Amino acid sequence: MKLLVLYVILFVFIVGCTSGAGEKAINYNFKQGLAEMKFSFLSNAPPEKIYPDSAFTMVLEIENQMAYDATNLDISILGLDEKYFRLAETEQHLDLLAGRSLTLPAGEKQFIEFTGQSGQLFQNAEEYPAPYFVHATYISALDFTDTLCINPSFYTVYDAGCKVQDRKTYSGQGAPLAVMELEEIIHPHRGLELRLKLQNRGRGKVHFINLERAQLGSQEMNCEFQNTADNPRSIELRMEQQEATLICRTFLRDQRSYTTTAAVSFNYDYEVRQEHTLRLVK
Amino acid sequence: MPGEQTRPPWANLEAFDKEERRREEQEKRKRPDEESRTTNSDDRDQPPAKSRATTSPTTPSSGSGLLNSINDPGFYLFIIGLLTFIFNEKFNNVTLAVLLGTIFMFYTAIFIFKGKGIIITAIFWVWYVFFGGVTDPTALMYIILPITLVGMLAHGVYNAISRRGTFLEGSSEELLGLIPILFFFLDLGLLPFLTKLFNFPITPLLDNFIRFTPWWALLGLFTTRKEGTIISLAKIVGVAYIFCLLTFGVAPEAYAASTSLLPGPEQFIEAKQELEQQLPQRENPFISNLACIFSVNYATVQVCVEQRQEISELRYICEKVEQQEPDTPAFEQCLAEQREKKQQKLVQGINDPTITEFTTAEFTISESIFPKTAYQGITNYPTTFTVDNPRQQQFQVKFSCRFEQGTEKIAGEIIGDNPITIQDASPAGRTVICKPGSVLQGRYKLVYEAELQGLQTTSRLQRLFIGTKDEVWKESWVPVITSRHFPSHRYSSIGPAEFARINFEFGNPTENPIIEGTGNLFLVSTIENVGTGKLAAVKSYHLQLDGFDIEDQSCLQGTTVTLPPVQMVRKSILPLTSCQIRGVPPELQQPENYLYREFEAALRYDYIISRSIDINIEKVSS
Numbered sequence: 001m002k003l004l005v006l007y008v009i010l011f012v013f014i015v016g017c018t019s020g021a022g023e024k025a026i027n028y029n030f031k032q033g034l035a036e037m038k039f040s041f042l043s044n045a046p047p048e049k050i051y052p053d054s055a056f057t058m059v060l061e062i063e064n065q066m067a068y069d070a071t072n073l074d075i076s077i078l079g080l081d082e083k084y085f086r087l088a089e090t091e092q093h094l095d096l097l098a099g100r101s102l103t104l105p106a107g108e109k110q111f112i113e114f115t116g117q118s119g120q121l122f123q124n125a126e127e128y129p130a131p132y133f134v135h136a137t138y139i140s141a142l143d144f145t146d147t148l149c150i151n152p153s154f155y156t157v158y159d160a161g162c163k164v165q166d167r168k169t170y171s172g173q174g175a176p177l178a179v180m181e182l183e184e185i186i187h188p189h190r191g192l193e194l195r196l197k198l199q200n201r202g203r204g205k206v207h208f209i210n211l212e213r214a215q216l217g218s219q220e221m222n223c224e225f226q227n228t229a230d231n232p233r234s235i236e237l238r239m240e241q242q243e244a245t246l247i248c249r250t251f252l253r254d255q256r257s258y259t260t261t262a263a264v265s266f267n268y269d270y271e272v273r274q275e276h277t278l279r280l281v282k
Numbered sequence: 283m284p285g286e287q288t289r290p291p292w293a294n295l296e297a298f299d300k301e302e303r304r305r306e307e308q309e310k311r312k313r314p315d316e317e318s319r320t321t322n323s324d325d326r327d328q329p330p331a332k333s334r335a336t337t338s339p340t341t342p343s344s345g346s347g348l349l350n351s352i353n354d355p356g357f358y359l360f361i362i363g364l365l366t367f368i369f370n371e372k373f374n375n376v377t378l379a380v381l382l383g384t385i386f387m388f389y390t391a392i393f394i395f396k397g398k399g400i401i402i403t404a405i406f407w408v409w410y411v412f413f414g415g416v417t418d419p420t421a422l423m424y425i426i427l428p429i430t431l432v433g434m435l436a437h438g439v440y441n442a443i444s445r446r447g448t449f450l451e452g453s454s455e456e457l458l459g460l461i462p463i464l465f466f467f468l469d470l471g472l473l474p475f476l477t478k479l480f481n482f483p484i485t486p487l488l489d490n491f492i493r494f495t496p497w498w499a500l501l502g503l504f505t506t507r508k509e510g511t512i513i514s515l516a517k518i519v520g521v522a523y524i525f526c527l528l529t530f531g532v533a534p535e536a537y538a539a540s541t542s543l544l545p546g547p548e549q550f551i552e553a554k555q556e557l558e559q560q561l562p563q564r565e566n567p568f569i570s571n572l573a574c575i576f577s578v579n580y581a582t583v584q585v586c587v588e589q590r591q592e593i594s595e596l597r598y599i600c601e602k603v604e605q606q607e608p609d610t611p612a613f614e615q616c617l618a619e620q621r622e623k624k625q626q627k628l629v630q631g632i633n634d635p636t637i638t639e640f641t642t643a644e645f646t647i648s649e650s651i652f653p654k655t656a657y658q659g660i661t662n663y664p665t666t667f668t669v670d671n672p673r674q675q676q677f678q679v680k681f682s683c684r685f686e687q688g689t690e691k692i693a694g695e696i697i698g699d700n701p702i703t704i705q706d707a708s709p710a711g712r713t714v715i716c717k718p719g720s721v722l723q724g725r726y727k728l729v730y731e732a733e734l735q736g737l738q739t740t741s742r743l744q745r746l747f748i749g750t751k752d753e754v755w756k757e758s759w760v761p762v763i764t765s766r767h768f769p770s771h772r773y774s775s776i777g778p779a780e781f782a783r784i785n786f787e788f789g790n791p792t793e794n795p796i797i798e799g800t801g802n803l804f805l806v807s808t809i810e811n812v813g814t815g816k817l818a819a820v821k822s823y824h825l826q827l828d829g830f831d832i833e834d835q836s837c838l839q840g841t842t843v844t845l846p847p848v849q850m851v852r853k854s855i856l857p858l859t860s861c862q863i864r865g866v867p868p869e870l871q872q873p874e875n876y877l878y879r880e881f882e883a884a885l886r887y888d889y890i891i892s893r894s895i896d897i898n899i900e901k902v903s904s
Contacts, residue, residue: 079767079878081744091874122742123778124673125636131766135875205758239758275766 030067030100031143031174036202037070037097038063039134039274042111049281050085050118058087058114060134064097064107067174070138071096077114078273079132084280087116097138100174118280128280135273141212142198142266144179146170148216150192151257161257176202177209177268191251192216194262200242204272210234212267214248217260223248355393357513359386359502360520367496377896383466386498390462394505399459402433406463433459461501468497500524526570570594596620629792629808630855631741631785632776639672640780641737643679645714645730645893655898658723662697663716665730665893669704676705677736683716685726685897693719694728701735722899729894733818734781740884741777741784744768747797747879749872759876760796767878768795775883781813784823784885785855788863800872801865805837807858809885817845818888823858825883829867837861 038061045059058077064070073094077087098108121128149162164184172178183195194216200206211233214221224232226245235244248264366382384407391403406429434453441452473492503520506513574586600606600616607613646666653661667681680701683694697715704710716730746763748756765771773795777783786807789797797803807825811817820843832838837859845856870877 076875078875079763081878081880083880123637123740124639125634126638127636129636133763133766207754236754239754273762 028105030105031145032067032172033174034172034176034178034201035065035067035100035174036176036204037136037138037270037272038065039075039136039272041276046116046278049279052118052120052280052282054118056116056118058116060112060114061109062094062097062112062136063109064099066099066107066140066176067101068099068141068143069096070099070140073097073136073138075112075134075136077132078135080130080278082119084119084121084128084130085116085278086119087114089114099140121280121282126282130278130280132276132278133273134276135271137269137271139267139269140175142173142175142177142179142268144170144173144196144262144264144266146182146262147259148182148184148194148262149257149259150184150186150216150252150254152186152192152252153255153257162259164257172201176200176204176270177206177266179264182262186252191249194221194248196246196248196264198244198246198266200237202270202272204270205239206237206242207269207271208234208236209244209266209268211246212265214246214262214264216248216250216262219250221248221250221262221264223264354506354508354513355389356502356504356506357508357516359389359394360499360506360516361502362386363498363500363502364496367499379470383469386469387462387466390465390498390501390505391459394502395458395461398437398455399433399457399462401436402430402456402459403462405429405433406459430457430460465497465501468495592621593617629774629785629787629806631774631783631808631810631812632770632772633779633812634742634776637778639670640778641673641675641739642668642670642780643732643734643891644668645732645891646711647893647895652895654896655900657900657902658721661899663694663728663897665714665716666711667714667730667732668709668711670709671704672707674705674707675738676703677734678703680733680735681714682731682733683714684729684731685718685722686729686894687724687726692722692726695719723901725896725898727894728897729892731890731892734889734891736821736886737781737889738884738886739777739780739783740882741775741786742880742882743775743786743788744795744878744880745789745797746795747866747870747873747877749870749876750799763876763878764795779812781815781889782809782811782817782885782887784808784825784858784883785810786825786883788827797866797870801831801863803863803866804860805832805863806860807837807883809843809856809858809887811854813889813891815889815891817854817856818890820845820856821886821888823883823885825881827863827881829869830863831865833862833864834859 040061040063042059042061046056050056060075062073062075073096074091075094076091078090080087080090092112092114094110094112097110098104100107146168149164151161151164164186166184168182168184170179170181172180177198177200179196180199180201181195181197183197185193185195187193198209209225211223211225214223223246225235226247228235237244246264363386387403387407388400391397391400406426409425409429434456437456438449438451438453441447442449446452471492500520503516506517570587570590573590596617597608599620600613601608606616644667646668648664648666651664653663663683667679669679678701681696683696685692685694694716695718697717698713702712714730714732716728744767746767748759751759773789773793774787775785777785784807786805787793788803788805789795790803792804792806805825805827807823809817809820809823822839822841823843824839825837827838840858843856843858865871870879
């Protein structure tokens with residue numbers, strides 16, 4: 001009996017020591033790299049060919065592969081002529097689609113349906129190819145966190161502390177919008193200036209970026225976007241230039257070099273459009 | 283020799299030129315000796331005073347020098363080709379055109395190319411003219427290519443046997459025979475035929491080439507071998523002439539390619555005549571250029587030429603079509619009206635790529651049973667009328683026929699049901715027999731006509747309604763939706779490529795497919811003859827723009843439209859009224875993003891299909 005208890009304890013111990021998926025998830029940093037919302041139609045919904053005067057369904061699979069929740073999702077089908085394809089609803093709304101996290105490592109997935117009825121072909125036309133767009137807008141967030149070495153003593157060449165990196169580059173923070181580069185500039189008497197270069201690397205468009213929070217350790221930083229008009233904490237991006245620079249400044253109290261965490265949070269609105277074609281055939 | 287094997291065919295032309303020049307130089311070198319010999323012998327035989335008188339004809343004088351300098355086969359072809367070009371324009375007779383083409387073709391092969399290419403030319407002529415060619419679509423591959431190969435082989439073998447050169451030299455020289463064949467086709471009307479076949483838009487450049495190019499004359503001019511003042515001058519004029527033809531227009535663009543039969547001379551001439559009828563009758567650009575060069579300063583020559591061309595075209599319409607007496611107030615008013623019409627924007631439609639089967643009708647004449655040569659009073663003339671009616675339209679076909687000899691037109695009688703009603707979809711062939719209305723004798727042009735009454739063709743137009751949007755939205759969306767919904771970047775209405783159709787567009791400007799705001803748009807429409815026949819009548823038209831606030835409702839629909847005679851033929855466009863759209867329907871005024879909508883317009887009309895053939899009626903001997 002004692003031996004059996006020993007075996008059970010040993011088994012539990014061995015099993016408990018193996019690295020399972022749960023541990024991987026725990027260790028995995030979702031807020032890295034490029035990730036975005038994925039929109040795709042289920043196979044055969046809509047069918048490749050639609051016949052005149054028939055009902056059809058379009059099932060759109062929406063998968064949030066970002067490390068952040070997406071809120072206020074509006075999804076619409078644009079560009080179909082009612083004469084050929086009449087949809088019961090052309091627009092649908094989702095309040096929230098959760099992003100990837102420890103509890104939901106794959107991100108939330110939703111299916112939305114658009115049902116429709118096809119019309120007649122024009123006279124004896126062979127087919128009617130109908131280009132259309134899946135258009136989606138949503139609001140999401142972006143968190144940037146990194147450990148920086150700060151050395152306020154500008155002229156001290158020999159310092160036993162950390163080594164300052166003037167410029168750091170990043171691959172992304174798990175969203176289509178990403179902080180791609182950080183420049184650290186120390187002014188001898190004025191303190192620290194951090195320059196964050198944000199870039200939209202996704203397939204959609206960012207319209208507005210709002211700064212929510214910017215901290216260096218526990219200290220709030222004074223930040224503003226470059227080239228903004230009214231509100232320095234918000235920027236509207238142009239269609240052809242999907243990037244922005246945020247400049248954050250703070251005074252430094254310490255005289256020695258030290259490492260601390262810079263954390264900056266944003267929210268932004270995002271627009272995605274995908275081109276598809278419905279084909280009405282004889 | 284290996285080096286010779288890689289020589290291109292035209293290298294023979296160069297070699298041929300060099301050889302000719304070498305011979306001429308040798309002759310020139312010989313000539314003074316001969317002359318001196320002649321003079322010396324004269325001196326010996328005759329007294330000095332008389333010798334001067336008798337030697338004068340052999341001494342090069344200004345007159346004989348002139349004749350000698352133009353004594354060139356190419357120059358002769360230039361002169362005769364030019365004369366026939368000027369006078370043949372008046373006849374447009376198939377037999378005459380083929381006869382002249384044959385003469386020029388053989389003349390070129392024999393005298394200009396010195397027999398090089400004569401075999402190809404001869405075989406081609408026997409096949410095409412003597413045997414009447416074949417009407418197989420793959421004839422170019424299966425006939426022209428073998429003819430060329432046989433010619434090359436024969437010439438090569440002849441060279442090898444007679445030791446006049448290598449086999450390769452002979453066979454490549456034979457390729458020169460393709461040049462007179464090409465010019466034979468060009469002169470008959472290859473360009474108009476291709477224009478008709480491939481639906482080329484008639485650009486000013488093409489128009490000039492079709493009507494003002496004396497093909498044989500140009501070939502003759504640029505194959506002259508002698509260097510003389512007159513020939514050089516003629517060449518300069520020739521180059522200037524070509525330059526003048528090229529002054530206008532751009533290269534044509536093919537709308538659609540289709541397979542067709544290799545046509546006989548009648549079809550070439552027919553295409554040429556038909557196309558020339560449609561083309562505005564303008565002054566020859568060369569004459570316009572000449573007149574302008576000497577009358578205005580250099581900077582304004584182009585403007586002057588364009589003005590002269592336009593004026594000559596308008597004068598032709600007013601004088602010949604509108605029958606107005608020149609230099610009268612009515613004539614001046616007609617000119618002003620025509621000028622205004624010309625400046626009006628004419629919407630040209632697009633062939634609907636999704637409609638591959640459309641209504642067609644044609645006469646076909648069976649070469650095997652049609653009596654091209656018949657005897658007086660005992661022959662009727664059968665043809666087959668075929669209709670393809672995939673949309674199952676219901677319309678009537680009224681047949682007629684006539685026999686034309688010069689200006690005389692003798693009506694024929696159609697034997698059998700006439701008119702007939704068409705309503706089935708499947709292609710139906712019907713025999714139509716024409717019986718002469720009176721006793722005929724000689725050569726006639728038999729013309730069959732079918733008037734298709736009550737046809738309807740519908741066109742459609744797409745537009746994108748965006749309402750009122752800010753610049754950021756427009757910058758983001760307009761290029762994307764425009765290219766997605768209009769990938770061909772053509773924004774007019776589309777319609778089946780059959781007979782005639784109504785073209786329309788609206789917007790601001792009308793060719794802009796993006797409809798912004800709630801109104802202030804313009805609508806223009808035209809009727810276009812896209813078939814090969816004549817638009818006989820427009821019964822009605824209707825543009826389906828429900829819910830639009832239109833300034834003038836007559837813009838949307840109308841009944842009988844008067845057709846000017848010159849605008850009834852192929853490719854002609856007749857403008858309908860244009861008007862303002864004050865407002866778009868409420869549901870299209872403020873879309874959240876954009877709306878894509880299609881609008882239709884229908885045209886009801888009558889259309890005439892015709893087919894003509896030359897016949898010969900001989901007297902019955904008792």
